[in-house]
Amino acid sequence: MTDTFSRREVLAAGFGAVMLPATLSAQPAARPAEFKIGVTTFLSGPASVFGVPSRRACEMLVDQINAAGGIAGVPVRPIFVDEGPGTDHLVGEIRRLVQSEGVHALFQSISSGSCLACTPLSRELSKVNLLWDCGTQRIFEEGRWDYAFRTQGYATPEVLAPLLYLLRTKPDIRTVAVINQDYAWGRDSWEIWKTAMDALKPGVRVVAEMFPRFGSTDFSTEITRLLALRPDVVYSTSWGGELVTFIRQATERRLHERTTFVLPVAEASLQILGRSMPEGHIIGARGDHWNNHPAPRDPAAFNAFVNAYRQRFNEYPIYPCHHMAQAVWALKAAVEKAVAAKSGGWPSDAELAAAFRGLTFPTPTSTITLREDGQGLEDQIVGTSSFNPNFPFAVPKDMRLYPAAQVSAPVGQKSTDWLKTLTPALIQSAGQSI
Amino acid sequence: MKRIEPFLALALAGAIIAAAVAAPWLRFVLTIALAKGIAVMGILLLLRAGQVSFGHALYIAFGAYTVAFLAPRVGDAAVLLPLAAIGAGALGLLIGLFVTRYRQIFFGMLNLAMSMVFYSLLEKLYALTKGSDGIRVEIMPVAGQALDRIAYEWTIFGIALALAFALALLLRLYLASPMGEALAGIKTRETRLEFMGVPARGVLLSAYVLSAMVGGLGGALIALTSRHVTPLLAYWTSSGELVFIAILGGAGGVLGPFMGAIAYELIRVYAAASFADAWQMILGAALLLVILFAPGGLWGMAARAVGGRGR
Numbered sequence: 001m002t003d004t005f006s007r008r009e010v011l012a013a014g015f016g017a018v019m020l021p022a023t024l025s026a027q028p029a030a031r032p033a034e035f036k037i038g039v040t041t042f043l044s045g046p047a048s049v050f051g052v053p054s055r056r057a058c059e060m061l062v063d064q065i066n067a068a069g070g071i072a073g074v075p076v077r078p079i080f081v082d083e084g085p086g087t088d089h090l091v092g093e094i095r096r097l098v099q100s101e102g103v104h105a106l107f108q109s110i111s112s113g114s115c116l117a118c119t120p121l122s123r124e125l126s127k128v129n130l131l132w133d134c135g136t137q138r139i140f141e142e143g144r145w146d147y148a149f150r151t152q153g154y155a156t157p158e159v160l161a162p163l164l165y166l167l168r169t170k171p172d173i174r175t176v177a178v179i180n181q182d183y184a185w186g187r188d189s190w191e192i193w194k195t196a197m198d199a200l201k202p203g204v205r206v207v208a209e210m211f212p213r214f215g216s217t218d219f220s221t222e223i224t225r226l227l228a229l230r231p232d233v234v235y236s237t238s239w240g241g242e243l244v245t246f247i248r249q250a251t252e253r254r255l256h257e258r259t260t261f262v263l264p265v266a267e268a269s270l271q272i273l274g275r276s277m278p279e280g281h282i283i284g285a286r287g288d289h290w291n292n293h294p295a296p297r298d299p300a301a302f303n304a305f306v307n308a309y310r311q312r313f314n315e316y317p318i319y320p321c322h323h324m325a326q327a328v329w330a331l332k333a334a335v336e337k338a339v340a341a342k343s344g345g346w347p348s349d350a351e352l353a354a355a356f357r358g359l360t361f362p363t364p365t366s367t368i369t370l371r372e373d374g375q376g377l378e379d380q381i382v383g384t385s386s387f388n389p390n391f392p393f394a395v396p397k398d399m400r401l402y403p404a405a406q407v408s409a410p411v412g413q414k415s416t417d418w419l420k421t422l423t424p425a426l427i428q429s430a431g432q433s434i
Numbered sequence: 435m436k437r438i439e440p441f442l443a444l445a446l447a448g449a450i451i452a453a454a455v456a457a458p459w460l461r462f463v464l465t466i467a468l469a470k471g472i473a474v475m476g477i478l479l480l481l482r483a484g485q486v487s488f489g490h491a492l493y494i495a496f497g498a499y500t501v502a503f504l505a506p507r508v509g510d511a512a513v514l515l516p517l518a519a520i521g522a523g524a525l526g527l528l529i530g531l532f533v534t535r536y537r538q539i540f541f542g543m544l545n546l547a548m549s550m551v552f553y554s555l556l557e558k559l560y561a562l563t564k565g566s567d568g569i570r571v572e573i574m575p576v577a578g579q580a581l582d583r584i585a586y587e588w589t590i591f592g593i594a595l596a597l598a599f600a601l602a603l604l605l606r607l608y609l610a611s612p613m614g615e616a617l618a619g620i621k622t623r624e625t626r627l628e629f630m631g632v633p634a635r636g637v638l639l640s641a642y643v644l645s646a647m648v649g650g651l652g653g654a655l656i657a658l659t660s661r662h663v664t665p666l667l668a669y670w671t672s673s674g675e676l677v678f679i680a681i682l683g684g685a686g687g688v689l690g691p692f693m694g695a696i697a698y699e700l701i702r703v704y705a706a707a708s709f710a711d712a713w714q715m716i717l718g719a720a721l722l723l724v725i726l727f728a729p730g731g732l733w734g735m736a737a738r739a740v741g742g743r744g745r
Contacts, residue, residue, distance in 0.1 A: 043711050080710045085702070086672075087568065088660040092463050093706065099459035101707075113567045117662035120570065124583050136567060184567035187560045214557075214566075 031346040032104060035074045037331070038097030040108040040118070041133075044084035046215060049240045050110050050268065050320040054133065055080055056313050057321035058107075061328045064308070071332050072339045083109050087117045094118050098125045105130065105352070107327050110320070112136035112184055122147035128334075128353050132327035133320055135286070136188065137415045140375045147349070149356045149370050151330040152323045153287055153378035155185070156415040157407035159192040159237070161380035162264045162284045164407070165400055166233065167201055167427045169282075169384070170260060175207045177231040179222050179246065181238050182211040189237040189264070192415060199422040207231050219246045223253055230258055239265045244272050251278050266385075268318040270393045277394040281385045288365045288379040289322040292388070292395040294434055302364035316391075326363055326378070330370070333361035368404075373411045377404035381434070402431040438740050443602065443689055447595060450696070454591060461591055465659045467692075467699040468594040470679060473652030474691035475605050476645025477680040482609065483638055484621030485537065488673050489545030492529075492552050493522045493646045495668030497653025499556070502569040502663045511590065512577040515597075515654050522650020523643050530642035534635050537624075549668050556665035568664030571657050590658050597655070601648060602688040608644070609688075617641055678717075682724055684731020693732040 039058055042051030058078050066075045079101055081093045090109070097103045098121075105128040108118050115134035122129035122145060131139065131150040135158060140150065166173070176197070180186030190209070197204055207229045210222050223246075226234060234255070238246060243266065250256060256278040267285035270277055296302040305325065309317040338347035338355035347355065360369040369377045383396020407430065409418035450468070454461040473494050480487055497518035508514055533544045556563045563569065573586050581589060608614045616637040619627040624634045657663050666672065675698070683694020701720050705713035728735045 044714065082706060082710050082713065085706075085713075086666040087662050087664050088466055088656055088667075089702065089706070091660045091662065092459070092466065092703065095459040095462050096703065096707065100457065111566075113662075113664050113666075116567055116570060117660070117664075120661070138567070182557060184560070184565040187565055188567075 029346045029348045029351075032074060035071055035076045035105075035335070036101060036103040037076060037078045038081060038094070038101065038103040038106045038108075039078050039132075040081045040083050040090060040093070040106070040114065042084055042110050043080065043082040046240055046242075047110055048084070050133065050318075051083065053313075053315075053318055054110075054320040054324040057309060057317060057324045058328065060308060060312055061325055065328070065332065071335045078107075079103060083111055083114050087113060090114055091117055091121065094121050095125070098127050103127070104349075105331060107132045107324070109134055112138075112188075115139055119143075119145055119148045126349050128349060128356065130327045130330060133323045135185065137192075137409070140373045141409070141414050145374055147353045149330070149359075149374040149376070151327045151361075151368065151370070151376045153380060153404060153408070154375060155188055156192055156409050156419070157378075157380050157402065157404055158264055158284065158286050159189050160196050160407045160419070161402040161431070162262050162282055162382045163193055163196050163200065164402065164427055164430050165382040166260070166262050166282055168400070168431075169398070170232070171427075173201075173204060173232040173260075175205045175229075175231040176233040176235055177206070177208040177210070177226055177229060178235045179208075179210045179212065179219070179226070179238070180236060181214045181216075181242060183214045186211055186214075186237060190235075192419065193235060195416050195419040196422060199420055200424055200427055214242075216242060217245055219249050222246075223250050223255055226250075226255055226259065227253060232259060233262055234259050235262045237264050239268060243269045247273055247278075248276055251276060256281065264382075265319075268320065270385075270395070271316055271318070274393050275387070277385055279384075279386050279394070282382060283385050283394070283396055284380065284382050286319045286380075287322060288381040288401060289319060289363075290381055290383070290396055290399070291316050291391065293365055293381070294399065296365040297362065297367065298364050305364055316393075322363075326361075326368060326376075329363060330356070330359065330361045330368070330376075334359050371411055375408070375411075377408060379404050380407060399434050400431040401434045406430045439606075439687060439689060442736065442740075443599070446689065446692065446696075447599070450595065461587060462659065463699050463703055464696065465587070465591045465594050466656060467695040468591075468598050469652045469655035469659065470676070470699070471652075471683075471692035471695035472594070472598055472601055472655065473649045474676050474679045474683065474695060475601060475688060476648040476652075477676050478685050478688070478691055479605065479609075479617070479641045479645045479648075480638075481680060481685045482614070482617040482621065483641060485541045485638070486677060487545040487645070488542040488670065488677065489547070489549035490645065490649050490676050491668050491670070491672035492545070492549035493526060493649025494653035494656065494672065494676075495549070495552060495556070495663075495665070496522050496525055497650030498657035498663040498667050499563070499569070499653075500650070501654045501657040502571050505571050505574055509574045510576065510578065511574055511593070511658055514574075514658075515593070515651060518650045518654035519647045520650075522653070523647040526643045526646020526649075527639075530639045530646070534638045534642055546670055546673065549673055550670060553665050553668040553670075556668060563665070566665055568662055571661045571663065573661070574658075587659075590655065594655050594659075597651065598692060601651070602692070605644075605648075606688050613637060613640060678721060680731075682721060682731055684728075684733030684735075686730055686733045686737060689736075690731055690733035693736070697732060 042048045062076050107130050110133045112134045129148040135155040137155045261281040264284035266283040334355040380402040383399035385394040386397040409415045500518040500521045501514045576589050627634045679694040679698050683690035705716035
């Protein structure tokens, strides 16, 4: 890419710019003085347990990147927006970020509802949109987006991997009960689990489906019922304060001694639970970034990230921190790729978006590839809760790593349709012990 | 003051249009503000009778979900808007039949309960409503005209502004009519009203249905603007927001809700832009200042400024 453009190409580009609406044309973009990112995250409300740590991680990484000279020589500045006030406010804020602040890329959001509302704006505003944490499978299965990419895994692998782990380690389960928060994620994650379970191990009986109100603080009724029903497995994708409360109330009444919990999003609550998390239950992290990962791809980089975060904020990073970091690293990789493709010139929005498609970027634990539909392939590691002297909280042992491609629905297929095609053979073939 | 009101309205409309032209991202915020202003006029109507509804977000959410559900089948904003208003009016009649038996705190709380029932239904009937993820509303033709995004947004903005004018005028006429004057009678002494042979419940019920209809319209406009509806629209905080706007704007005149809604949205946007962590505190402080120093709200302040009497 060292040759200059021919006159014909320049003319064609010029005519193209005149003929196309201003927002669509690939205008020659000037190198900005700073690269602004609009970041939507929960700064208020219950989900701020995810939002505030992720914001810290973002600030820390941006400081590190700027200290090292920025992305492709351009310093980065994040602008944070609170997801708390709801959709109509957030949709307005996205417009403000793009049209008034002039951000170069958007990182959104934690809530699936926010993602579903805001992703279409990426097309309307022609701005790169990195879905950094929300898990809904609906985004890329129900629509096609040229400017939106998810730099992490999503609901289907995050539920399927713990299920495969359960069926491998406890092949004789006969009954299961679910206790999920009563909102979209709670319902969706149960539908995925149920569909996959019916395909992988037909005949497991569902003895209770419980969806306590979002924000519940008392689970005594549910626990009483679970104690009476004695299911082999209690499945819960609850998170934050509710998961902590449920585990504490359940262990107090010794529910954990007669049943196995499967908790795909437990990782973010384990530090708060500390020693009150019981051992021997199946825990997931929405990815492969456990603090005790036995074999990260780049141990030095992994330790550097964890230690820098610990030093600055006096706690271990939780999965939203890693997801935020993945978005930052993906952005760095894509901008550098796009700049290199233009031999040092600055890419337009469309060129930047094109750089994301098919991008493979390194994370300290592995690499993530963005598929052609925009979905990122993030490996999943599931394990059994245990204690070891290095951590004051539960960490997994007997970990199994599930490569993302094995547990994600293929491009163009709906998760629920794909899950129905799974066969019991997958239980033995999927994943590897690490 | 009454004489100046139309000019004030025109000046306000001019300022809104100027702001929407100058800053494209403000057009969205102002359309939402107009929609909320329309809905808050319903609160104002009930405030005339001394009743505060803590559950009017129910009608906003009903109007918004009417649009979301019918959009794939009907797919024309010009048809959906009246449908949302009629639907919300019918629901308002049904609920109004028994909530208008109650006054004061009981009236407020019953409304709150109703809106929370609707909120729970939207969350629980997951298969129908997609729960908290909400339903997306695509850009749709308006009166048979297929529009691109920019034209569509301007059209909805224009419709919101036109509706705001028309409804404010209608409401002003209504408040000046015997039916409207009787509302003030409910506030001062309901028994006297009955002695005069005016059925207080009927008066309140008709005001309630009207307020439900404007609520539905406001909700439909919100759905057409934000193009994504979630159950949060019916949550009690949204109802609180409407009462907040009513207090901020002042209950003295029909311009109050619009002044309140615009001030509310702008304060929120600028507070969120400057202090992402503390926007709630800034909003709260603004409300406290208004309550302490301008009990008549923004409308009262404007009225005092032009030398009139702001009720």
